[in-house]
Amino acid sequence: MSNRHVNVVIIGSGAGGGIVAKELAQAGLSVVLFERGRWQTPAEERKDDLRNQRTIALGAAYGPDEVRNPRVFVDPNGQAHIVSSADWNYNNNAACVGGGTVTYGAMAWRFMEQDFRMKSLYGVPEGSTLDDWPVSYQDLEPFYEKAELELGVSGDVSGDPFKGPRQRPLPMPPLPDSLETQTLKPAAARLGWHPFYIPMLRNTVPYNGRQACMRCRWCCGFACECDAKSGTQNTVIPTALATKLCELRTECIASQILLDSQGRACGVEYFDGSDHRQVQTADLVVVSCGATESARLLLNSRSAAFPTGIGNRFDWVGRNLQGHAYNGAVGLFDHDVYDDLGPGAEVAVCDFNHGNPGLVGGGMLANEFIRLPYQFINIRPPGVPRWGQAHKDFMQKWFRRSIVVMGPSQEIPIFDARVQVDPKLKDHWGIPVVRLSGTSHPHNLELSKFAADKAGLWMKEAGAIEIIRRQKTQNSLSGGQHQAGTCRMGNDPKTSVVDRYCRVHDVNNLFVIDASVHVTNGGFNPVLTIMAIAYHAANYIKGNWRGGGFR
Amino acid sequence: MKPKPRPVRAHENASPPSGLSRRRFVRRTLLSLATVPFALSTADWLKAKGGRFFTDREALALDALCDRIIPTDQYPGAAWAGVVEFIDRKLEGYHRRHQNLYRSALATLNEACLNIHKKPVTGLTEAQRDELLHQLENGEFPAMGWKKSGQKQFFDRLVDDTMQGFYGGPRHGGNRDAVSWRMLGLPEPPVRSRRPANGPSARKVTGA
8 A cells, every 4th residue: 555645744753853844744745754763761761870871881772773773883994893772882872753853951052143154164174174154143043043942942141251242042941050050150150251041842840731841860861751851852843743744654664765866855765663664745855863873864866866865966975974072071070070960061151163263163161961880880990909098998989979071173074984875884775884984083182172172270279179070082973862963055056965954956846854964963952953953944945835835 | 858768678677586696686687787789689579570681600609799780788688679589580681681791790700709719709708709890890800811801891791780670660670669759868768749740641732
């Protein structure tokens, strides 16, 4: 039995796809939203210290399935390894309804104005593909605001003098100060920095029919038990489904995008939950699978017109893979600074995102999410052994007396950090798998050192008696939860994959709407930018929809 | 403020049985304390549970090693916390692929200890077990044909699994009575309802 033709098929229900589904369904378009994972509720994925998005000791709790979805990871020595979603080198993002937004820490950063014109500000570092975005902060500002209001963001950024101009304050206030915030905020101010409350996609008061955060210690990496964390799975996707125009099909994996004889996208081939091959035709195709899987889907969609994959005429699909190296410092104190109040991350400074002498960009610094005991075992000062009584003493003495300040440093993209499809290995459905290879730009190491220096200063001012630096020391490939860059947005089809509205240059009814399109990834968690881009692109699609067809 | 250590078990604070001198009582108590981990946890578990991966001998050898990785002080150590059961469950479930690693390593260790010390791993003193672990950590355990990399691989696995079993959530068979969380001063069960929260809320969205 064939599927009924629809206006739009969207592949991937994460930050990007969920929003596009809601926007287009509300505009009256019929939508099928595909997700390779399933609905996962906090009740079934109980707070498991050893099995969550951040700790994979007992596997990847939020998918994808470890056996059916291998990848190939090529290490810096050129050695290829087959990896599963329970290996860090898999660079996993969750595969479930809502994608990464189910389990993320939920920092809701707007990029700064400068983040959209890195090339103009800094030039192009040797060996890099640094460039400006074809859109500006001002273009995205209304869409950032829309994401903040519709999904729900709390915090107070009024103390941040470096932010781009904004029309409205955040819709919810920050949580009351934790002990860490009481320690760190005055210390940053004494240093002449500008601390403020991190914007978070998290209810701090009842909002949008969901309740406020109850401040438990299982936050970043876990589905929220009380649904206070705002993801697409508890905001825009239910809204899309309520229109009756959007159908969500879970446990379906797309194998390729189909083209008609005129070279326009006409649907998608996929395998349903029973492994049956099916086709869903549509007027418009939106790819929102995250930077690794979106690139894979384009590369696997080959035809006479696109022998190396759709949109890949100039070999830019899968290039410029970037995530974030996290850098900072751990401070050990002579008194308790732990109050068991989640989510933990509360206070940040953006003093070091730009304008750092001799550096290209920088990044924000913030206190880390609340740590669980198993996550703490390797936060040891040099000299403390991994085991034995001395390690147990360390745990007892310092668990409640430590603060971690970290932040993502904006990465300098390079052409050879990339997603390819493996020539040999196929997944459970016979689809060629992702092959990750490459390194990162050497300048990232300087940024790491700089961030660790600044975090150390902050710790010292806050009264830490011992400081442990945490910084990237190897030029390793970067992807993971913050994966971005593989289908770059640009005006020139020769050096980018999609245009400023996320439309693939060569195919006028095919869109890529997720972090793949990010030219650069900011010195911030990228999710709110993915959301803003999704609203921006959806707005364009709605505006150019002409009764039953696109343009 | 740290919570008080767990109350001692019944047999630990028994009053001196009549007919024992004070010295003999003290000595006997110390001896029994030295075997507390075995007496309280792993041995009971061995009696109670069928269908395990480890043989009794393997489980007791592992117990003796884990208890040096996280020893008993004013708080119980890894063995009391059920780390051996945790590892066993893991090898029967999620980490079947590590079964051989444990089986062959424990066999090699036992055999080598019988050669060197004329005792199995369970008969070694604490200092001897510490030395054994240090040798494994550096890949220098004197066992014929056991490569440096193989020793380190086993040691890394053993330490990480012990940490998981002791500091992870109790649901997987380790961290009995959330002992490590209490040790670290974490309220257990965790403080709830700082804000109105009574489990998962209905998926009700008023519309965006």
